[in-house]
Amino acid sequence: MIYEKIINRRTIRRYLNREVPRDVLIRCVDAARLSPSMANKQPLKYIIVNDEELLEEVFSTLHWAGYLPDFSPSKEEMPRAYIIILLDREISEYGDYDAGIAAMSISMVAYDEGLGTCILASIERERLREILRIPEKLEIKLVVALGYPAERPIIEEMEEDNVKYWLDNQGTLHVPKRKLEEIMFWNRLNTPPA
């Protein structure tokens, strides 16, 4: 069931040292290709990175888990593939919605194959542009990191508007989520509880 998969998927930031199959990466991009696109312009392009040397270089341009200042995946735990989502500005100036949807399509296809993903917007874009020789007309929107999971984050009910995820003593990540009653309304917006 797609519902179960969507609710059970969590962002994974620590990965096993195991290669991601090529055909899975291709299917991820194919799913992104066929995802909804504003005005059906399909302005996105995708670079798959799986070359060993490039994996390390791309890793060095990414910022992980902003709420955990001491955390970054170790070199052993780093992602084993990336899909870089680019906006072709010659096709459209607007690509944020499309890029978000594409990133989710990629994440769900990968999850279905037993992979973990992390969507990243916190990117040293100019360095990544140089490393991958991306021309100026292509804007770097998002990076999706992929690999087999080496962690199992847990969701928690959010308390007092605290959106910050945290690590416990065992190194397990806990991710607060808002309650359904807080975000869902029927027909008209109620006054939220005080």
Ligand SMILES: Cc1cc2nc3c(=O)[nH]c(=O)nc-3n(C[C@H](O)[C@H](O)[C@H](O)COP(=O)(O)O)c2cc1C
């Ligand atoms: C558009 C977008 C950008 C994100 N950028 C980053 C990022 O730069 N670094 C990071 O570690 N996580 C990033 N994340 C992952 C979020 O932190 C994560 O989705 C959130 O904590 C909720 O956890 P969950 O995906 O397990 O539900 C991003 C997520 C989205 C949707």
